[in-house]
Amino acid sequence: MVIMAMGCSKAPAEQHEIGVAYLNLDSGDTFFHNEKTVFHAASTMKTPVMFQIYRMRDAGQLSLEDSLPVINEFKSIVDGSNYSIELIEEEEKSLMGNINNKMAVRHLIEAMITTSSNLATNILIELADPEAVMATLKETGADGVSVIRGVEDLKAFDQGLSNRTDAYGMMMAMKAVFDSQFVSVKSRQEMIGILKSQQFNEMIPAGLPAGTSVAHKTGRITGITHDAAIVMHENDSPFVLVILTRGWADYTLATGAGIEITKAVFQYHRGKVLTESLRKLINELEN
Known part of the structure; x- marks a missing residue:
């Protein structure tokens, strides 16, 4: 006779990972935790795309007032086949009324950053050219960031071809x-x-604290x-802070961990928290 144990199985514990990079932009002081651990970049890769387009503007290669067609059709980097992306109103509200019309590059950049428009992102990646974005990232010391494709290229995703970053590389990009x-x-x-106008x-x-510009x-x-x-706060040196998280099924818990790290890093920035205490906090949040 075989006896089946019911209700005794236990779901495996979540495996949490956090990457942190801090840089005081005046003194050069740094703090790192898993700064070379590679994560899926998600929408953080949109900043390097913006950066490349502004460099193109500075070089006289384009004007931000140039108009581009807003068409929801893109080519997979795997085989060149066409695909479209899901349009989420919260992200695409500034583009919804312009589908199959044109929008200025400037307005597409604003949508890509402030509401994280994936449609604007894919249009602008084609303009910026991933190879050029990667060359610029290397020039700026942000080798740990990889921008190779647009958003929702599922054929590429299935083959493991995704935009990636580590905390150090994104710190250098910022x-x-x-x-x-x-x-x-x-x-x-x-x-x-534009980055200060971020809506999320x-x-x-x-x-x-209140009065901080981010x-x-x-x-x-x-x-x-x-x-x-x-991060820019009156009477304080500006600093870069990058927090990357992986493994939380509930993103609000990951966000909460990020808030705790931010609070501690700000006190570290002001000389009120020791390196060892900051590192202990992050280790506890991972476990």
Whole structure:
């Protein structure tokens, strides 16, 4: 006789991973945790796409007032076959009324960053060219970021071809936005302004005191919740903070972990938290 044990199985525990990179933009002080661990980039990769287009503007290759057709049809990097993306109203509200018409590059960039429009992203990736984006990332020291395709290319996803990042690489990408070594002062100011208009502010901004200005880009897909920010607070040095998370089925719990890390990093930035205490907190949040 075989006796079946009912109700005794236990779901496996979630495996959580966190990557953190902090850089004081004045002193050069850093803090890292799993900074070279590779994550799916989700929508954080949209900042390097914006950066490349502004470099193209600075080089006289385009105007941000140029218009591009808003057509929901793209080619897979696997075989060149056509695909379309799902249009989510919260993300695509500024593009919905312009399908099959044209929009200025400037407005597409704003939609890509502030509401994380995937439609705008795919249109702009074709303009920027992933190879050029990658070359620029390498030039800025952001080798850990890989932008190879548009969003929702399912054939590519099935073959493991995804945009990826580590915390260190995304930190360098955000530093490049702040640093006019790579772009004009005008482009730097415009990009920071767009990033400050981000409409999804649940992680890093939520862990900072009132009066803090945050120029940032979030990213979230199943099991992945990220935020990458330039943080500016009066009477304090500006800093870059990147928090990458993986493994939380409930993204609100990952967001909560990010808030706790942000609070601790801000105190570390002010010299009120020791490195060991910050590292202990992150280890506890992972476990």
